[in-house]
Amino acid sequence: MLEARQAPAPATQAPATQAPATQAPAPAAGCARTWVGREAELEEYLKKAPVASMKDIPVGVTRPRRAFLEPGGPIESMAWKVVPPGKPSGYWESYKSEIAAYELNKLLEMGMIPPTVERQIKGDTGAAVMWVSPTKSFKDLGGVPQPPGRYVAEFTRQIIRAKMFDNLIANKDPNLGNWLVDEDWHLILIDHTRSFTSMNSLAHKFDHVDAALWDRMKALDEPGLTAALSAWLTKPEIKGILNNRDRLQKEIDKLVAAKGQSVFVR
Ligand SMILES: Nc1ncnc2c1ncn2[C@@H]1O[C@H](COP(=O)(O)OP(=O)(O)OP(=O)(O)O)[C@@H](O)[C@H]1O
Ligand SMILES: [Mg+2]
Incomplete structure (x- = not known):
């Protein structure tokens, strides 16, 4: 994990418009x-579904677990992340950020983060995240995967959106294990415990901007964010999103000055 963290997000280093690093096997149909x-x-189901068993996930520094739910319901299992707000390993982290990221992704109509709720299990409070399957992480695939030709444009666009989102929330942990892809080449984002910090440097460099998502980001304001996120984020964290958005605006202005309107993907 340390290695992935020290070289954060090769996704960053391989801009969406360049050739991806590896050739993944052609996926069969399968949407997660x-x-x-x-x-x-x-969300309601995740909050209450009885847990049948719990198992450790073999990777991950925050020691997430996978909780299997009683059979017969709409969700088979969920990631269970007990990450009390704090700085145990030098980074601010919190299970609440996991929920805030999901709620913000809803506000931005992204549909890229699986349902995430707060719940209690055996006296612990944490984030329960729907387990998405079938998926592989970019780490499992050895780098940013290369989709077959017909998926390239949409996959590239999803990577552009994911980078914009990580930048907006100042995700300090943008490693390859946190970007999952399903068999239909949907990009799914997990693991936002180390987000909602302030942006000292960009989580990802970027050279393209998804125009529709940027319009929605520009429309964010403090009352709207407070209504959606105040259960999970402090006032400074909410203001931090808007500050990060202003930083992004400056970066985008520079990009447009250098390259023109072609930076916007419409
Ligand atoms: N909701 C989920 N659906 C599918 N797979 C998941 C889910 N949550 C976690 N995983 C798998 O478990 C791995 C570790 O989970 P996660 O990234 O949340 O833990 P972490 O301790 O915060 O990780 P790290 O420190 O490695 O970034 C992921 O890379 C992924 O393979
Ligand atoms: Mg992770």
Whole structure:
């Protein structure tokens, strides 16, 4: 994990418009974004579903676990992340940031983060994240995967959106294990415990901007963010999102000055 953290996000180093690093096997049909359009139902289920068993996830410095739910429901399992707000290893981290990231992704109509809720299990409070399957992480695939030709444009666009989001939330942990891809080449984002910090430097360099997502980011304001996120973020953290957005605006202005309107993907 240390290695992935020290070389954060080769996704960053391989801009979306350049050739990806590895050739992944051609995926069979299989969509893991099964939550889209069913968010409210699945959130309620995640909050209450009885846990049948719990197992350690073999990777991950925050020691996440996988909780298997009683069979017969709409979700088979969930990641269980007990990360009390604090700085145990030099980075600010919190399970609440996991939930805030999901809620912000909803506000921005991204549909890229699986349902995430607060719940209690055996006296611990944490974030329960719907387990998405079938997926592989970019780390499992050895780097940024190369989709077959017909998926390239949309996959590239999803990478552009993911970078914009990590930059907006100042994600300090943008490693390859946190970007998952399903068999239909949907990019799914997990692991936001080290986010909602202030932006000293960009989580990802970028050379393209998704125009529709940027419009939605520009429309964010403090009342709207407070209504959506105040259960999970402090006032300074909410203001931090807007500051990060202003930093992004400056970066985008520079990019447009250098390259023109072609930086916007529409
Ligand atoms: N909701 C999920 N759906 C599918 N796979 C998941 C999910 N949550 C975690 N995983 C798998 O478990 C791994 C570790 O989870 P996660 O990244 O949340 O832990 P972490 O301790 O915060 O990780 P790290 O420090 O390595 O970034 C992920 O790389 C992924 O392979
Ligand atoms: Mg991770």
